[in-house]
Amino acid sequence: MTTWTTAQVTALAPDAASLKAGEKLSQPHQWQTLGQADGVVWGEIKGSGKNPYQTAIALAEPAFKCSCPSRKFPCKHGLGLALVLAANPDKLVGTEPPAWLQDWLDKRGQRAQKQAEKATAKDEPVDEATLQKRTAAQQKRNAAREDKVSAGIAELQRWLFDLIRQGLAQQDDSQWQRMAARMIDAQAPSLARRLQSAASLRYQGGAWQEKLLAELGKLHLLLEAWQRRDHLSAEVQADVLAQIGFSHSKEELLLLDGITDHWQVVGQRQEDDGQMRTQRTWLYGQNSQRFALLLDFAVQNQPMALYPSIGGMLEGKVIYYPSAVPLRALPPVPPIPNPSPARGEGSKDSNGENFLFPPSLRGRVREGGSLAANFVAYGEALAKCPWLGLFPFAIANATPVRHDNQWLLVDTEQHVVPLNISDEQAWILLGASGGHPLHVFGEWDGYALRICGTCQPSGEV
The missing domain is CATH 2.40.50 (OB fold (Dihydrolipoamide Acetyltransferase, E2P))
Incomplete structure (x- = not known):
């Protein structure tokens, strides 16, 4: 059976309130029955009604089932059962699935069979004439969408030119929202999200004008790239289409x-x-x-x-x-x-989860793990894709410090990078370092680094 951890269960919770309620139901003695068999766990627990609530988890997906009236998914009973599995798997002693569980599994099996039949029918060979009609129809839909996108982009370009001429502070929220809605109508959803994200920069204080102008510059470059997409390499075309809002189906990706x-x-x-x-x-x-x-x-x-x-x-x-x-x-x-996780390879963040630095990365930070080396890699990537989002950094022997109310990371070459981290997490990080350098893995967003993992350097590295 697949091993579950408390951290994984926490990630499944729809909200903090559900998780807290689930934690109150995480003791095995609270459950009237508990069992597991063939990748499924189940339990029955008394609720407010006459009959106990029937709760089950199919671990492979995972999929949850509960007879309680909650509209949250998973509900507190599902989370409680998952926490029992994570902390006390030996208490799931039942091995014979009850009738209500078997009914749920049978219905799931029937749905899976229907989906498989649809997939099989989709893969069945068709005659040449039908195939040509499908291809022509798809090409017509693609052309129609590209026309919509092009019209929307032309309007967005005019709006951006007006915005720059009038000044970044002149446009109110309604104008930003109107243009974002226009991009949805133009079937360019990623452009709409980019506009909403750029508009939010006006309320973040600091040098928001510089950040907003930089984001609008990237947006202008993207719109120009769309106009010239036929002259770009296939890889850059893929980036432009993704930034506009064109997606790949899983079936297409599986062919790569x-x-x-x-x-x-x-x-x-x-x-x-x-x-x-x-x-x-x-x-x-x-x-x-x-x-x-x-x-x-x-x-x-x-x-x-x-x-x-x-x-x-x-x-x-x-x-x-x-x-x-x-x-x-x-x-x-x-x-x-x-x-x-091996002992001594992690510290704890404010949520009690491990900040780990896996052994597979130790060679990475040993060779070129300075901030300078990471920024060289980032610069090379940015030259290939100007719209790059988060980029992975693996940094060797870096020390967290606080300067002028800003948390920083300093490497052995005295290069500095700002951290995107709360004070609480930063003090935990500083305590874990003991004032000594750490190996760090994190996400760089162009402005600051979010730390995702750390470990103390050892003689093995």
Whole structure:
């Protein structure tokens, strides 16, 4: 059975309140029945009604089932059962699935069979005439969308020119929102998100004018690249299309070549903008020595994808999305069990989760792990893709310091980088370092570094 950790269960919680309620139901003695068999765990627990609530988890996806009336997914009972699995798997002593669980599994099996039948029907050979009609229809849809996008981009360019002439502070929120809505209508959703993100810079204080002007410069470059996309390389074209909002289907990506390796989880972060939760999981290939970024999204109460915690392993083929700087990738399958972190390789962040620095990265920081080397790699990547987002940094022997109310990281060459970190996390980091250098893995966003993992240098490195 796949091993679960408390950190992984925490990542599945739809909100903090649900997690807190689930923690209150995480003691095995609170459950009337507990069991596990064939990748499924189940339990029954007394609720406010006459009959106990029936809760189950199919671990492979994972998928949750509960008879309680909660609209949250997973509910507090599902989280409580998952926490029992993480902390006390030996208490899941039942081995014979109850009838209600078997009914749920049968229905899931029927849905899976129907989906497989649809997939098979889709893959069945068709005659040449039908194939030509489908191809022509797809080309017509693509051409229609490109026309919409081009019209929207022309309008956005005119708006940007007016904005620069009038001044960055002249446009109010309604004008930014109107233009973002126009990009949605033009079927360019990524442009809409970029506009909303740029507009928010006006309320962040500091040198917001410089940051906003830089973002608008990147946006202008993107719009010009769209106009000249036929003259760009295939990799840069892929970046331009992705930045506009064109996506790749999983079927298309699976046709591409990949890299088979042992991939270690070196960092993970979750963000919530109130509408959608985003999870970024960084992997590092032990043989390929390449980073891979897994992006997962969840709306409302949907559970997030579950991966091994930091220091854990995934084994399989990683397929990168087309790009001049390939970082985002499909997750490798199948995952192998998550090993427990070795002692002395991690500190704790403010949430009690391990800040680990896996052994697979130790050679990386030993060779060229200075801030200068990381910025050289970042500069080379930025030259290939000017719209680059987060970039992985692996830094050797760096010391956290505080200067003028700003937390910084200083390497052995006295190069400095600002940190995007709360005071609470920074003091924990400083305590873990004991005033001595650390090896650090983090995300660089062009302005500051978010730390995702640290470890004390040892004689092995």
